[in-house]
Amino acid sequence: MTVSVAGDGAARGPYKNGLKRRREIVEAASLVFGQYGYHGGSLRTIAERVGTTPATLVAYFTNKEGLLVAVLEAWRDATTNGSTEHGLDHFRTYIPLRGDHTEHRGLIELFLTMSTEATQPDHPARPFIIERQQMTIQGMSENMVAAIEAGQFRPMSPTVIEWEARLLVAVLDGIELEWLLDPGIDLVGIVRHHMDSTIARWTGRPLDEIAAETDAWLASRGPND
Amino acid sequence: MTVSVAGDGAARGPYKNGLKRRREIVEAASLVFGQYGYHGGSLRTIAERVGTTPATLVAYFTNKEGLLVAVLEAWRDATTNGSTEHGLDHFRTYIPLRGDHTEHRGLIELFLTMSTEATQPDHPARPFIIERQQMTIQGMSENMVAAIEAGQFRPMSPTVIEWEARLLVAVLDGIELEWLLDPGIDLVGIVRHHMDSTIARWTGRPLDEIAAETDAWLASRGPND
DNA sequence: GTCTATAAATAGATAGAC
DNA sequence: GTCTATCTATTTATAGAC
DSSP states (O other): OOOOOTTOOOOOTTHHHHHHHHHHHHHHHHHHHHHHHHHHSOHHHHHHHHTSOHHHHHHHHSSHHHHHHHHHHHHHHHHOOOOOOOTHHHHHTHHHHHHHHHTOHHHHHHHHHHHHHTTSTTOTTHHHHHHHHHHHHHHHHHHHHHHHHTTSSOOOOHHHHHHHHHHHHHHHHHHHHHHHHOTTSOHHHHHHHHHHHHHHHHHTOOHHHHHHHHHHHHHHTOTTO | OOOOOTTOOOOOTTHHHHHHHHHHHHHHHHHHHHHHHHHHSOHHHHHHHHTSOHHHHHHHHSSHHHHHHHHHHHHHHHHOOOOOOOTHHHHHTHHHHHHHHHTOHHHHHHHHHHHHHTTSTTOTTHHHHHHHHHHHHHHHHHHHHHHHHTTSSOOOOHHHHHHHHHHHHHHHHHHHHHHHHOTTSOHHHHHHHHHHHHHHHHHTOOHHHHHHHHHHHHHHTOTTO
């Protein structure tokens, strides 16, 4: 039923040009779905931006839902936090991540639009969004446990660990919504302030000490990293 | 241009039954717009739920956008934090507020759906959402300043005050999105934990002390308040 | 592989009867 | 004040030519 494509693509035979076209369509659809939502974004609008017709889109992705699935898979591949940092430093990786995101406003719009729509039980993006959310919370929780066991964080109960992870997800999602509504705010500054405050609270160490460490950490990974 | 109605309504003359009908329509429209968004929610769907026709809706509200405006005004009147608490205790009022909200899921869906859509420059709900957001942040900032001047909170720079207010808004919005995606989470417990942690951080006092004060504060306003 | 043409359903809005 | 009927535009999806 679903057309699985992302990941194989060795550009052989008739797919040589098709794959490039496919990426163009997915990119345009990503912007349109992010702007107008799944129902509000029409195949017509997407086709016009690529310079083709709705019929061609259907020929590629079977139907509108198939196109949405391709968009979500591309979004996941582009936004997964692939950091190799563990324990305390893992949480610092969320600071430069926001900087990257501001350069791709479309990806943030897509994420928030799909998340809000996925609130409805029968929305096609719902399983995707829910799984993604759980993965993020699980990753945060594991890194908190690792930091506690390494003596970096003060001990916390499993309930508090889950609450803290959910609160961090809430902050990151909520502040991006605020940024979309008012791009003038200092997104990276705010997130950095929050991560430093939170790490100070989790470690029980003074804020200025944590902030100095974050400075060093940011400098060590270089401006272009 | 806008049809101002909410608030006067002394039920005189031909408006006697009309006002009741009007409220029914606004309530149904609130649910539909919250579920499917502004573009995705059709006048037909709303009319069916009220047991009438799209033509009647237009007769009441001129057009679809007029109906949306009425919905947003009703939502504002129903969700404004009307607490008379100032300074530190003002921030505790956000805890029982979430409990009230979970009983009206439709209002939360409407708020998040409209906020996400209002991200688009030409969305009819945009001015409304932006003003509301600014009012909330301003109210929080003022209460933080009051608490600092009263010696309840440690001093903070204006920049940090604004950042902290924006972060609190982010948490409250983000955690409601998580609750919509998974209503099984303990929304009130998580918000209470966050408010206690935040107040402890702002005051510089130990968490258990703040938590005990919150217990007393919650008990003093009674279970039905 | 991509197009034109079109089917079938649904959208917001209007006209006019009662 | 509320309805039926209808207009015009737009939606997703299909059929078939090239």
